[in-house]
Amino acid sequence: MATLQDIAEKLGISKGTVSKALNGAPDISETSRKIILETAVEMGYTKLHRQKDVPKKLCVLIENIEYEEPHHFGYDLIMGFRQLAEPAGYQVDVLPFTEKLQKLTPYDIFMLEHDYVGSFVLGFSLSDPWMKDFQTSRTPAVLYDNYIQSNPNTTYIGIDNNEGMELAVEHLKNLGHKKIGYLSGALGAYIMQVRHRAFFHALRQNGLKSDPTYAGSSYYISECMQKHLPRLLNLGVTGLICSHDQIANAAIVQCQQLELHVPKDISIIGFDDLPISAYTSPPMTTVRQERAELGKCAYYALDSLLNKVSIGTMLLHAQLIVRNSTGPLVSET
Amino acid sequence: MATLQDIAEKLGISKGTVSKALNGAPDISETSRKIILETAVEMGYTKLHRQKDVPKKLCVLIENIEYEEPHHFGYDLIMGFRQLAEPAGYQVDVLPFTEKLQKLTPYDIFMLEHDYVGSFVLGFSLSDPWMKDFQTSRTPAVLYDNYIQSNPNTTYIGIDNNEGMELAVEHLKNLGHKKIGYLSGALGAYIMQVRHRAFFHALRQNGLKSDPTYAGSSYYISECMQKHLPRLLNLGVTGLICSHDQIANAAIVQCQQLELHVPKDISIIGFDDLPISAYTSPPMTTVRQERAELGKCAYYALDSLLNKVSIGTMLLHAQLIVRNSTGPLVSET
Incomplete structure (x- = not known):
């Protein structure tokens, strides 16, 4: 030295x-x-x-x-x-x-x-x-x-995002869902790229079809809601995983506005387990990041x-x- | 508790x-x-x-x-x-x-x-x-x-095997090698599966063609030498990465017996950096595992x-x- x-x-x-x-x-x-x-x-x-x-x-x-x-x-x-x-x-x-x-x-x-x-x-x-x-x-x-x-x-x-995504996909699969979609924040962040890849990897690990049209990403949550969510719903998606709790929360609200029942019509999973996520309506299933x-x-x-x-x-x-x-x-x- | x-x-x-x-x-x-x-x-x-x-x-x-x-x-x-x-x-x-x-x-x-x-x-x-x-x-x-x-x-x-494999492939690529082969121990061990995937991932990261015929694996080193090595040489491989130093050492010896010069005719890289690997002939390029x-x-x-x-x-x-x-x-x- x-x-x-x-x-x-x-x-x-x-x-x-x-x-x-x-x-x-x-x-x-x-x-x-x-x-x-x-x-x-x-x-x-x-x-x-x-x-x-x-x-x-x-x-x-x-x-x-x-x-x-x-x-x-x-x-x-x-x-x-x-x-x-x-x-x-x-x-x-x-x-x-x-x-x-x-x-x-x-x-x-x-x-x-x-x-x-x-x-x-x-x-x-x-x-x-x-x-x-x-x-x-x-x-x-x-x-x-x-x-x-x-x-x-x-x-x-x-956190191990591959593990988190596999737990999320497996949970939806065990509930009977086969058409699973993914909504993500902008892919300009490393972690968004990791989760995006992890989503498709988890589908394959669970023997489900991995099709890029089942994912949508945008910097703006509003764009995810207005552009990608309707597209995924049209594809017949019944399970939806989001890269963040905020997106998941927006998706819950948006689906309810479209008169869809969560979870009877569509199941939604977030990522992070923000403190608010226990108090959304309905309370959110999510992948926890143990922040402390x-x-x-x-x-x-x-x-x-x-x-x-x-x-x-x-x-x-x-x-x-x-x-x-x-x-x-x-x-x- | x-x-x-x-x-x-x-x-x-x-x-x-x-x-x-x-x-x-x-x-x-x-x-x-x-x-x-x-x-x-x-x-x-x-x-x-x-x-x-x-x-x-x-x-x-x-x-x-x-x-x-x-x-x-x-x-x-x-x-x-x-x-x-x-x-x-x-x-x-x-x-x-x-x-x-x-x-x-x-x-x-x-x-x-x-x-x-x-x-x-x-x-x-x-x-x-x-x-x-x-x-x-x-x-x-x-x-x-x-x-x-x-x-x-x-x-x-x-160790981060993806990182190690990328360093190995990048090194060979920088030396001008484009046809790179891989010899591996049996894929019944988790770590062998990881390195196997990492090899193909590293090829793609470096813009090289990822073709499964360029890899061979076997529980027995002798089988790697007698079955896979000649096949890879026939494919025109000039750079060879091995999942272990022992396989790399056997490959160096085997290539020399086939009257190939290491590294003029073929470059060979090991994995682990065993204490002996500094004393092979020639001394081996390898991915180190810092064991302590x-x-x-x-x-x-x-x-x-x-x-x-x-x-x-x-x-x-x-x-x-x-x-x-x-x-x-x-x-x-």
């Missing part, structure tokens, strides 16, 4: 100047500081083993996910992470992030500049600028629902990366929560 | 008898002991939270894998596991296992009978009797290279299961170790 002295020698400057730059002293010019930071990152310098008395800092980088209140999706994820990280002596900062902020500074530089030794990354889409940085970054990053191939400093955590456990997994993974055990993927078992939005096929006469 | 008292009440016997049975006292008949153990397992009784002063016991259940000496495949796996488990206060017993032993006692009963609170399972094939037990077992089990769907008390650990790190992962996973964080899958990043058994395609004239 590079030391301050190594960096100083490489740049032909004093160790004191390097130290000042890395600690944000005001008497170092912005240009010098930038060069020193970049060189430090390049040489693999880390603050992980320095300053024994100062708590080490981790950050949660969060985008597109609400987290401030208990009913928000991100709340338990962060709480589970904190529950293990803080007793282990880490300070955890939660940083709401945007594409714009990512464009200002490369990931590794940002982390070194702010003394963060590792991050838990939530809600980034494939088009986020730092998703490119993560392909070669050196500072440990655990990404929720995003997979980076071949960078030993990153871990993908999430996922937060704990994120800490396990980050701790491993910091200890140079390079976990690439860590998936929680999926669980199907059966409520009243699914029921036996009432065969048409 | 069930207590001794609960078990006693359920069976209408004294708490003392239950305690004696669970601790293997000689004055309890074999029949009574069996009923008490089965009831305890059924009621979810565990010794995890009892006996504060006695070290808790974990076991490594190992079959078909050598582990006694440093050059054996299992040695580092077990060492990595011990390196974390023992300082955390666990006693670790290594138990060589056979199908016959598995048939004698169900997994949960065996574990309770011998005071084991969790296991690390190595080398089991899909036909092993306990593979069925693991579908519903209650005692935490971390399985190396075996995946159990939907049992929250099991974790699959291994896998052992550590197994402990992380088992610790999580014991803490009711139900990790289903934990995969290490794969690494391609490039040595001299692969080289640029020398185009035929």
Whole structure:
């Protein structure tokens, strides 16, 4: 591991100047500081083993996910992470992030500049600028629902979506449904691509026909409802799996407006088990993401990366929560 | 969690008898002991939270894998596991296992009978009797290279074989190879099925034709060499990936006997990076399994299961170790 002295020698400057730059002293010019930071990152310098008395800092980088209140999706994820990280002596900062902020500074530089030794990354889409940085970054990053191939400093955590989708399809099949449709959010997110593939894989695993016309995806829930849902109903779909509880909830409401009974006419399954999903009408059958456990997994993974055990993927078992939005096929006469 | 008292009440016997049975006292008949153990397992009784002063016991259940000496495949796996488990206060017993032993006692009963609170399972094939037990077992089990769907008390650990296979195919493609073949051990093992699928997936990811005739598998390495290798060579294969280093080593030797030069005439890649693979002639390009790190992962996973964080899958990043058994395609004239 590079030391301050190594960096100083490489740049032909004093160790004191390097130290000042890395600690944000005001008497170092912005240009010098930038060069020193970049060189430090390049040489693999880390603050992980320095300053024994100062708590080490981790950050949660969060985008597109609400987290401030208990009913928000991100709340338990962060709480589970904190529950293990803080007793282990880490300070955890939660940083709401945007594409714009990512464009200002490369990931590794940002982390070194702010003394963060590792991050838990939530809600980034494939088009986020730092998703490119993560392909070669050196500072440990655990990404929720995003997979980076071949960078030993990153871990993908999430639930096992294949397992979840198989549980959902199997449940519908056991209820007698054979024509099963799928409504999904936009496929610009890694996790939406994974669930989309998992849906067709689960159909095949259950001996059902896998036909791409039985799926529809859109960024806008309204478009899913107005364009794809009527099309799937026309195809004779009696079971419907949705990539998110919000879509499933919209589909329940929309079907009811079309005077279809849920679940007598159509069974609907969501994904996530958001807190509200127990209170939809009817209460929703859904694949649960144990968010507090996922937060704990994120800490396990980050701790491993910091200890140079390079976990690439860590998936929680999926669980199907059966409520009243699914029921036996009432065969048409 | 069930207590001794609960078990006693359920069976209408004294708490003392239950305690004696669970601790293997000689004055309890074999029949009574069996009923008490089965009831305890059924009621979810565990010794995890009892006996504060006695070290808790974990076991490594190992079959078909050598582990006694440093050059054996299992040695580092077990060492990595011990390196974390023992300082955390666990006693670790290594138990060589056979199908016959598995048939004698169900997994949960065996574990309770011998005071084991969790296991690390190595080398089991899909036909092993306990593979069925693991579908519903209650005692935490971390399985190396075996995946159990939907049992929250099991974790699959291994390397990311998709990543490894993509690195291997990409490496050959970058060297100019377009006709790439695959030789595999018998597909009766889960991990062989995974790598087999990963091979064809990696071809497609790299824009190469995915044709099942370019793969051959057999339980016997000799059959791979005599039946499949000549067939692949006749198809004009110039790059060959093998599911194991042993097959790759046999292929190198066999090709040389056929007066083919490795890598000028054919490039060969193994899987595992066994200690010997650096000393084959030529030294072998191979996908490394970091065995000590896998052992550590197994402990992380088992610790999580014991803490009711139900990790289903934990995969290490794969690494391609490039040595001299692969080289640029020398185009035929």
